[in-house]
Amino acid sequence: MAQQVTAGRRYLRAFVSGFFVAVPVTVTVLDRVACVARVEGASMQPFLNPEGGSGCDVVLLNRWTVRNYQVQRGDVVSIMSPRNPQQKIIKRVIGLEGDFIRTLGYKNRYLRVPDGHVWIEGDHRGHSLDSNSFGPVSVGLLHGRASHIIWPPNRWQRIKPFLPPNRGPLETEEEEG
Amino acid sequence: MLRQVLGRTLGFVGYTIQYGCIAHCAFEYIGEFVCSGPSMEPTIVSHDIILSERLSRHLCKIQKGDIVIAKSPFDPKMNICKRVIGLEGDKVCTSAQSDALKTHTYVPKGHVWLEGDNLRSSTDSRSYGPIPYALIRGRVCLKLWPPHRFGTLSESPTRWITETQSGSESD
Incomplete structure (x- = not known):
């Protein structure tokens, strides 16, 4: 007992x-350090969720590399949505602070990204709620950088920074900077 | 001998990691100590140490009139300490108190309007507009230091008080 x-x-x-x-x-x-997240929605097609609907991709979000809020152009990042604080969105960084950006349907046609902000866009033009609708987002909302696709296994890969063709900061400004 | 040293080192490293993680969780989810600047002058004086709790931010319970710590939208490594004047959908006054012509704006969805109590020396939503709710780090709930000012913060937003003050000083 x-x-x-x-x-x-x-x-x-x-x-x-x-x-x-x-x-x-x-x-x-x-x-x-890192966490995993499921990608929902079609905003990053065809890079993530290429089939759409049937299965969701799972990505590894590296949170260590963004501890100092350092991102590159072309990185896929997850960001706290400025519209809904409980939601996170996954987009691609198109422009960093100080870049001149040609926007797609934002209120200004050309815009300089303010200090401490980034310009983010989804790969799926027109089906993505991104900076073209709410403007540049503050870097403080950065949550993590997607570094690997870990599910489905046949598309397991490291995510490399990639800028869509003819997107990105305007050339003349890059030479000046 | 070597095994003993190795074991002791590993134990020490383990304890360090464990308490480091516990500290991280406490600071991240319960509360943290911060030092404020001059922008909240009548309520919180510079170099006061205040306790900010994180729970009401995680549960989305921030209300109008709360004093919050937020990341500065232009420099995420800097923190700002302001009072919440308007939540999403509220109508706020954007012009200075002394201006005859009042301009108003609506706070967009998922954003908050922050203003310092010291309207003269505060850079806040009046200059950079509403900020996203997700930039808020915590709600200030207690003044800890110096001891003679220990206690909770004054409840009433000073907005109407400063309004009457600026009215009398505008001569």
Whole structure:
């Protein structure tokens, strides 16, 4: 009887201490190092979710590389939506701060991305809610950089920075900068 | 001997990681200590240490009149401490208090309108417009230091107080 009680107590203690190790470590790793996320919607077709509808891609979001809010043009990033704080959106970075951008259907036709902001666009022109509808977004909303596609397995790959043809900052400004 | 040293090192590293992670979770999800600047002058004086709690931001419970810590939209490494004047869909006054002609604007969806209590030396939504809700880091709930000002923050937004003040000083 007494042995049972001590065994139970030992078990409980082991469980509590394991809990206090596992949960904070997991949360910290997910917050600081990397996490996985499912991509929903058609805004990044054909790069992500090429079939559309049937299956969702799963990407690995690297959160360590964006700890200093450093991104490159062409990176696929996940960003807290400025319209809905509980939603995250995954888009491609087209322009960094100071770049001159030719917009597609925003209120100004040409625009300089303000300091601390980035210009993001989905690959699927016209089916994406991106900077062309809400303007440049603050870098502080950056959540992570998509580094790998991990599901489906036949498309497992590292995501390389890639700018869609004839998108990106205007040439003349790049030479000046 | 070597095994003992190795074991002790590993144990130390493990404990460091464990407590580091616990600290990260506490700062990220419960609250953190911050130091404020001059923009909230009557309510929070410069170099006061204040406690900001993160829960109401994660649960989307930020209300009008709350003082919040947010990331600056132009420099994400800098924090700003302002009072929430309007939530999404609210109509806010964008002109200075002394202006005869008042201009109004509506706060767009998912954004908040922030203003400092010290309207003269505060760079806030009046200059850069509404900021996204997701930039808010936490709600200020307690003043910790210096000890004689310890306590909760004054409830009433000073907006109407500053309005009457600026009315009397505008001569």
